[in-house]
Amino acid sequence: MNRLAGKVALITGGGTGIGQAIAERFAKEGAAVVVTGRRKDKLDPVVHAIERNHGRALAVAGTVTEEAHVRSAVEQTLRAFGTLNVLVNNAAIGSFGKVMHEIDDATWDEVMAINLTGMFRMTRAAVPELIRAGGGAIVNISSVGGLIGFPMSAAYGATKGAMNAFTRCIAMDYAAQGIRCNAICPGLVETPMAEGLLQDETRIAGVLDAYPIRRVGTPDEVALQAVYLASDESTWVTGGIFPIDGGLTAH
Numbered sequence: 332m333n334r335l336a337g338k339v340a341l342i343t344g345g346g347t348g349i350g351q352a353i354a355e356r357f358a359k360e361g362a363a364v365v366v367t368g369r370r371k372d373k374l375d376p377v378v379h380a381i382e383r384n385h386g387r388a389l390a391v392a393g394t395v396t397e398e399a400h401v402r403s404a405v406e407q408t409l410r411a412f413g414t415l416n417v418l419v420n421n422a423a424i425g426s427f428g429k430v431m432h433e434i435d436d437a438t439w440d441e442v443m444a445i446n447l448t449g450m451f452r453m454t455r456a457a458v459p460e461l462i463r464a465g466g467g468a469i470v471n472i473s474s475v476g477g478l479i480g481f482p483m484s485a486a487y488g489a490t491k492g493a494m495n496a497f498t499r500c501i502a503m504d505y506a507a508q509g510i511r512c513n514a515i516c517p518g519l520v521e522t523p524m525a526e527g528l529l530q531d532e533t534r535i536a537g538v539l540d541a542y543p544i545r546r547v548g549t550p551d552e553v554a555l556q557a558v559y560l561a562s563d564e565s566t567w568v569t570g571g572i573f574p575i576d577g578g579l580t581a582h
């Protein structure tokens with residue numbers, strides 16, 4: 332407890348799944364949290380749950396594809412809590428089920444705009460504030476799809492591979508200003524994004540064969556790694572790409 336006391340964190344896609352678990356964990360550890368996402372009806376319950384547990388939280392609805400929303404999220408964070416210490420780039424969409432030559436331009440562009448350009452815009456808006464705060468932490472929620480190949484996942488995998496490269500470059504650019512940047516690469520986690528696969532009993536059995544720890548992960552197991560990377564327990568850790576995947580990529 333209190334590993335993030337005094338810190339202010341902005342978490343994109345914080346209304347559901349892994350982002351929600353990170354918001355709740357961060358709040359339990361003493362951080363004030365701002366959750367962003369497209370749907371206010373998903374964000375408000377997260378804020379209320381945190382407030383009921385005597386935490387501090389704010390919801391800012393909008394899409395990471397709009398520069399105005401991204402700037403407003405950072406501005407509202409400063410107005411509400413005075414500073415920004417941690418950015419978690421978690422918002423993303425999945426895009427699975429087609430081999431590469433069947434992916435149309437609109438799908439490709441949307442996945443790039445949210446998963447990759449959205450992360451870039453949010454990071455660009457946050458970094459000056461992290462510098463003003465005397466340093467901070469950026470935690471990127473990537474995927475094992477950025478580390479190894481999966482069939483029918485080319486657009487999604489391309490964004491996550493790029494996210495890992497981006498993470499390393501940001502670690503280089505801002506280490507001198509005290510900003511650390513790391514990425515977490517979850518394997519299959521029980522969230523709305525994975526719902527379709529999790530409900531398909533035949534496919535899921537085959538998928539789990541590849542996991543030495545033969546189960547899917549929980550959002551909270553990812554959130555615990557995010558706490559570590561956001562906290563002062565990891566002050567010598569930057570540019571790291573961390574699989575949290577039940578051993579999937581240990582093969």
Ligand SMILES: NC(=O)c1ccc[n+]([C@@H]2O[C@H](COP(=O)([O-])OP(=O)(O)OC[C@H]3O[C@@H](n4cnc5c(N)ncnc54)[C@H](O)[C@@H]3O)[C@@H](O)[C@H]2O)c1
Pocket residue numbers: 343344345346347348349350367368369370393394395396420421422423424445449472473474475516517518519520521522523524525
């Ligand atoms: N669930 C898994 O198996 C798994 C595995 C590896 C990585 N991930 C990654 O974890 C992260 C969280 O995903 P999740 O599994 O919790 O699924 P999820 O669908 O519950 O979460 C994604 C969140 O991003 C938000 N979002 C989507 N588009 C947005 C936009 N344009 N602007 C703002 N917010 C937007 C959604 O509203 C949602 O809250 C993603 O980056 C995902 O790629 C998930």
